Amino acid sequence: METCIIQSPLGYTRISGDSNGVTSVNVLNSEEKTTDIIPVELEDCARQLKEYFEGKRNQFNLKLNPQGTDFQKKVWKLLEQIPYGKTLSYLELSKQLGDVKAIRAVANANGKNPLWIIVPCHRVIGSDGSLTGYAGGLHRKKWLLEHESPYKQQALF
Template identity: 50%
Template sequence: MFTIDYHSPIGVIEISGTEKAVYSILFSEKKLPENVIDEYTPDVLVTCFKQLEEYFNGKRHDFSFPMEMEGTPFQTKVWNALASIPYAATGSYKDIANNIGNEKAVRAVGSANGRNKLCIVVPCHRIIGANGTLTGYAGGLWRKEWLLSHEQKSKITIPSGQYTVK
């Protein structure tokens, strides 16, 4: 497993993976990056780093590098539903539960959301309360607020009616 650090506007992000796929993108409490790209860094991690940089510069709205989600079948279903929330849009735990065909699993969806190891790319920051308020975020509510605001500022025009999770 290899790890590199990306110094984002909202703190250091650790990117970990193998030569074949990215396994985690997580916020760190490091003040400065410690793991830098070198000649041994796999291309997939370098690609992830560059795509995160484009995202933070407002030039990328989705990601195309290989990634692996490690979790239960239920968690994977939730994470795939999260990934279907469009850039700059939001949804709720209830929306995700309905999306996966298990409308009573709202709490379980929240738990799976909290175990997402591919932050930003699997956009758990786009989940808000059913009443429109910000809900918990493993990276901190201030980061969630920043990410949502960033996406609103740099979004492309999307036809109306395409902002809800179906």
């Protein structure tokens, strides 16, 4: 498994993966030394994240290999379908899965998403339109949603 650390506007970011795909992208809450030479298996991911933060990319085209349960992977696949600049509620995700009662399980799977930004769990909000829990911190979720908003002069939250 290869790993690298890159700098992003939201903090140091660890990317892990191998020839089977990217397994995780995590924002770190501490200062880390950035990687001088990014492993070839992770170069594309690092480049695409940089383009995203520069506003030059609104979807990712990467080979992904996240580790999780079948249910988690099903939820993560649904998250990938939320368009850039749009949001969806946990309830709407549960309905897409065909079980309104699965809302807590959906929220739990969302919180365990190992592919920060690439699988856009930050695009999931409360049914009332509020920001809700986010593993990377609500300040990062707010930043990401504002970054993706077509209305740059206004703050969403």
